[in-house]
Amino acid sequence: MFIFTPYLCFISVPLRASSIDIHPNAKWSQNGITVAGGNGEGSEPNQLNFPCGFYVDEDQTIYVADCWNHRIVEWKSGATNGKIVAGGNGDGTHQLNGPQNVIIDKESDSLIISDRGNNRVVRWPRRNGTHGETIISNIACLGLTMDDNGSLYIVDNEKHEVRRYKTGDTKGTVVAGGNGKGNRLDQLYSPTYVFVHRDHSVYVSDYFNCRVMKWEE
Template identity: 50%
Template structure:
């Protein structure tokens, strides 16, 4: 089963692999700020119970839809207007759930930081995990290492929670289309061997970076016309 973010229509769809049509599970009521609407949804995360958590970009919030509850979502972070306060978000682009800490980790692109919000009811603000990063995408591996794509430095870094700098795992050699470079890296996937897959947006390709590698391997796109700005 696949979950698809449809930005132009401001909704999320669930699609069976063999199906021809998807089912709207979030949004689909036009763009807007009500809890049954989205306004340019970007990253999404699907929990084991099929709860869908969405980075609702222009609404400056994170909103979740429980499985089977397709009418209204629940704002779980932000939603207090755009800003740099700890109770606010500005242009969130990705989100994931850290089950061990029972929290959301959010790419807070407008304020160049990664933040954490508790999933406990009554939470009114988050805390800063990383700052001064042009973050866009997030991933977490089975050892709870956090991976962050940086579209300013054109790189991906891996860090332990609480660590500020981390380890370079992809790119970091300036903007370009060489196999050692990235150009606008967006979303990430990390497999069990800690190999990192990067949607290399402006190079119109997806690259795989084996653990410890100095260059990536093109696994999709990379030829003119194959992909148009891959995201997630």
């Protein structure tokens, strides 16, 4: 079983989503509301156990990487229970093992999952899928995202780098780091999260260097 170190959280939203104009004098509620889980740790439909990354779709549906339950859970807006859409049958190579992050590939209507405990990235059918397909293997994957061309950007925490994978690519191209761990401007040290701007600049949270790095194309 993959042992997760609890210091990571990944948030993803659709890159293709329309921009939202926020009034300069906008105010937020003083109290938040629970939109997924909130009933203590556990594996029941209304519970989560060490949720890590999550993805918010345009219709406000939330997909949660429920790490210690080894599953991805879909929470519709206003729902009191989640629905398992990937994993959920224990850890293992034919399931999920400590998933860290999840995004949606709209073109194939599938989930792309950072299956950290199995050192792979998995594509899982979004609707009624019973098993996933390994699309990238032998990678200490944490954060991942997709640009508007459909290329995947994946953090390799142990190689201290971010790689871009175009459609059909299994080796990828280093776009950030890749020069061993360190604090030079061409290095990363245990990167965790990645964000890709529309101009393809890559932003990386560089955990042990206590900084956020920007890498221009």
